[in-house]
Amino acid sequence: MIILGVIGRSDVDDAHDAAACLIRDGRLIAAMEQERVSRRRHAPGESPAAAIDCCLDIAGIEPDTIDAIAYGWLEDRLGDEAVEITPYIHCAAAHHGPILGNSRLANAAPLPPIHFVSHHAAHMAAAYYTSGFDHAAGLIVDGQGENDSITLFEGRNGYIRRLESYPVGYSLGLYYETAAAYCGLGWDAAGKLMGLAAYGHAEASPDFGYCPNTGRFRLPPELAATIDTEDAQIHVCNWQKRFNVANFPYTSGEAGHHFLHIHFAAEAQATLEAIALNLTCRLKRLTDAPNLLLGGGCALNCCMNSRLAREAGFDDIYAFPAANDAGAAVGAALALSYSLSDGVWTPPPRLVAPDLGVAYDEAAIASELEQQGMIGTPLGSEKLAEAAADLLARDAILMLFNGRDEFGPRALGRRSFVASPAKREITDRLNRIKGREIWRPIAPSILADEADKVLMEAAVPGLDRYMLGVATVRQSWRSCVPAVVHIDGTTRPHLVVETDEFYWSMIKAFYRRTGVPMVCNTSLNIRGEPIIHTPKQAIEMFLEQPDVDGLIVGQYLLTRDGLSTA
Known part of the structure; x- marks a missing residue:
C-alpha cells in the first residue's frame, strides 16, 4: 500500500x-x-x-x-x-x-x-514508528494542535493510546515563542531564545508550573481567567502583558537590545524545562514505560531534551528529527499505515538519518556548472574527502551540497556550511555569512566513536544523531574547539557515523590532519531563506558569498580558483 x-x-x-x-x-x-x-x-x-x-x-x-x-x-x-x-x-x-x-x-x-x-497523534506516530521502540511514553508539546497544546501518550505493541491532554491556555510553545518576541528576537525565534538563555541566570517562574501528582497547572491569575478560550492570540496577548509587568523597568525588547533580557530568557528556558520534566514524571507513573519519545515544536529545544534524558528516569529517549509541523505529514501517514495493518507487530528499525529528499545526479550538476562556464572532472568520494579536509585544516569555510535533501530543520552534513572549530573567529565568520546575531552558537558534527573524548556526558544517540541535544565540552578540549563552545561550556553535538558516507570520510580525514574529530556545521541557508534545495541555488550562493572558500556539489569541488580536477 x-x-x-x-x-x-x-x-x-x-x-x-x-x-x-x-x-x-x-x-x-x-x-x-x-x-x-x-x-x-x-x-x-x-x-x-x-x-x-x-x-x-x-x-x-x-x-x-x-x-x-x-x-x-x-x-x-x-x-x-x-x-x-x-x-x-x-x-x-x-x-x-x-x-x-x-x-x-x-x-x-x-x-x-x-x-x-489528530495533530498530536501524528507527532506521536512520527516518533513512535521511527524510534525502534516497542514500549514508550510520548510527550508532545507545541504551540497548538487542534485545541490541545500538550498531550501525553503511550505507544505499545504497535498501538498508540492518548492518556491526557491540556488545552491551548497551558501552551508551552506559545509561552516560549512569546518570550522570544518579548526579547526582541522576533516571532518564530525559539532557537534564538534558547541560545540567549545561556548568557543569563534564573530559576523557573514561580507563577507558571505543573504538578505531576495532580496533573494540574499553575498559572498567573490573568492567564487563568481566560484558560477556556481556544483563541491562541488571546493567550499570547496575556503573556505579553504579564512579561511587561514581571520585568519592570524593562519593556518588550527591540532588535539589538537582546542582552537586556538575558535573565528573563534564562527564566523562560528554566520554566520550560521544569514543566517538561514534571510532565515526564507523570508520564512515567502513568505508563512505567522504559523509553521516552518527544515530539512537537518544543522537542527542537535541545537543552530541554537533554535535561529530560538526564533526569526523567527513562532508559532511552528519542525525538523525531522533524519535530516541527512538517513532521506531522510523516506521522499522519505512518499512523494511517499502521492502523490499516493486520500483520504481526514488529518494531521497525530506528530512522538512521532523515535524508529523504531529492538527490541530483552528476549529469544534472555538471549541466548547472557548465551554464556558469565551469567544466571539471568529478573527483570521486575519496579524493573529494581528502581535498575538503585539506581546505578545512587551513581554516577554509566550505559549502556542502551532497546526497539527498534532509527532512526537518536541522542540517546534518548534506546541506551544510562546514569549517574547522579550532578558532573562535570561525564562529563570527559563519554568523556573518548567514546573517545571524554574532552571539549565536555554532554546533559541531563529531565522529561518534570519538565523542566521549570531547564531551563530558555520554552521547544520547536518540537525540545527538539529529542535533537535538546538548552536552558539556570537557575543559581540556574547550581551547581546542572554541568555535563550537557556547558561553556555558556546552555544545549541540551531531554524531556522525560511517553510514553518513562522504561526510564521515571527510571528518575522518580532517581528524587525521588535525587531531580534532569534528567540524563546525550549520545549515546551508542565509537569514530568512529556506535551506538550499538545488545545485543551481548552491552555485549561486557560493558566487554571491565571497567569505566562503569552497563548494562541494555532488562529486565536484569548486574553489575561488575554479573547479578542482586533481
Missing part, C-alpha cells in the same frame, strides 16, 4: 510548514518540505503541492498508484460525511483542492479519500 502524508493547505492563512511524504508498505521512502521548493520560509498559507510532486519523482511512482492520503490535522469542519477510523483518524472525501493544490495528484481520478489525523 502507498500512502501520501501531507500537512499544509492554501485556504488557511496561518497554516505553515507544509510538507509531504510517501509511505510504501509501512516504510518511509520520501519526504520533502514545501518551503525548499517554493523558497518561502515555512511556506505560510501554502498547500504542499510542490512537495507532493517531489515525492512522486523521488519514489518514481505515478499519482494514480497512491492508495490513501493522510493529513496531519483533524479538521473540525469535516461535517457529517466524515467516517471515524480510529479516535484519532477520520476519513472524508473532501478538502482535496486546498490540500493538493496544483500537484499532479490533483488531476488523478478518482482521488483517494483523505484521512485526517
Whole structure:
C-alpha cells in the first residue's frame, strides 16, 4: 500500500510548514518540505503541492498508484460525511483542492479519500514508528494542535493510546515563542531564545508550573481567567502583558537590545524545562514505560531534551528529527499505515538519518556548472574527502551540497556550511555569512566513536544523531574547539557515523590532519531563506558569498580558483 502524508493547505492563512511524504508498505521512502521548493520560509498559507510532486519523482511512482492520503490535522469542519477510523483518524472525501493544490495528484481520478489525523497523534506516530521502540511514553508539546497544546501518550505493541491532554491556555510553545518576541528576537525565534538563555541566570517562574501528582497547572491569575478560550492570540496577548509587568523597568525588547533580557530568557528556558520534566514524571507513573519519545515544536529545544534524558528516569529517549509541523505529514501517514495493518507487530528499525529528499545526479550538476562556464572532472568520494579536509585544516569555510535533501530543520552534513572549530573567529565568520546575531552558537558534527573524548556526558544517540541535544565540552578540549563552545561550556553535538558516507570520510580525514574529530556545521541557508534545495541555488550562493572558500556539489569541488580536477 502507498500512502501520501501531507500537512499544509492554501485556504488557511496561518497554516505553515507544509510538507509531504510517501509511505510504501509501512516504510518511509520520501519526504520533502514545501518551503525548499517554493523558497518561502515555512511556506505560510501554502498547500504542499510542490512537495507532493517531489515525492512522486523521488519514489518514481505515478499519482494514480497512491492508495490513501493522510493529513496531519483533524479538521473540525469535516461535517457529517466524515467516517471515524480510529479516535484519532477520520476519513472524508473532501478538502482535496486546498490540500493538493496544483500537484499532479490533483488531476488523478478518482482521488483517494483523505484521512485526517489528530495533530498530536501524528507527532506521536512520527516518533513512535521511527524510534525502534516497542514500549514508550510520548510527550508532545507545541504551540497548538487542534485545541490541545500538550498531550501525553503511550505507544505499545504497535498501538498508540492518548492518556491526557491540556488545552491551548497551558501552551508551552506559545509561552516560549512569546518570550522570544518579548526579547526582541522576533516571532518564530525559539532557537534564538534558547541560545540567549545561556548568557543569563534564573530559576523557573514561580507563577507558571505543573504538578505531576495532580496533573494540574499553575498559572498567573490573568492567564487563568481566560484558560477556556481556544483563541491562541488571546493567550499570547496575556503573556505579553504579564512579561511587561514581571520585568519592570524593562519593556518588550527591540532588535539589538537582546542582552537586556538575558535573565528573563534564562527564566523562560528554566520554566520550560521544569514543566517538561514534571510532565515526564507523570508520564512515567502513568505508563512505567522504559523509553521516552518527544515530539512537537518544543522537542527542537535541545537543552530541554537533554535535561529530560538526564533526569526523567527513562532508559532511552528519542525525538523525531522533524519535530516541527512538517513532521506531522510523516506521522499522519505512518499512523494511517499502521492502523490499516493486520500483520504481526514488529518494531521497525530506528530512522538512521532523515535524508529523504531529492538527490541530483552528476549529469544534472555538471549541466548547472557548465551554464556558469565551469567544466571539471568529478573527483570521486575519496579524493573529494581528502581535498575538503585539506581546505578545512587551513581554516577554509566550505559549502556542502551532497546526497539527498534532509527532512526537518536541522542540517546534518548534506546541506551544510562546514569549517574547522579550532578558532573562535570561525564562529563570527559563519554568523556573518548567514546573517545571524554574532552571539549565536555554532554546533559541531563529531565522529561518534570519538565523542566521549570531547564531551563530558555520554552521547544520547536518540537525540545527538539529529542535533537535538546538548552536552558539556570537557575543559581540556574547550581551547581546542572554541568555535563550537557556547558561553556555558556546552555544545549541540551531531554524531556522525560511517553510514553518513562522504561526510564521515571527510571528518575522518580532517581528524587525521588535525587531531580534532569534528567540524563546525550549520545549515546551508542565509537569514530568512529556506535551506538550499538545488545545485543551481548552491552555485549561486557560493558566487554571491565571497567569505566562503569552497563548494562541494555532488562529486565536484569548486574553489575561488575554479573547479578542482586533481
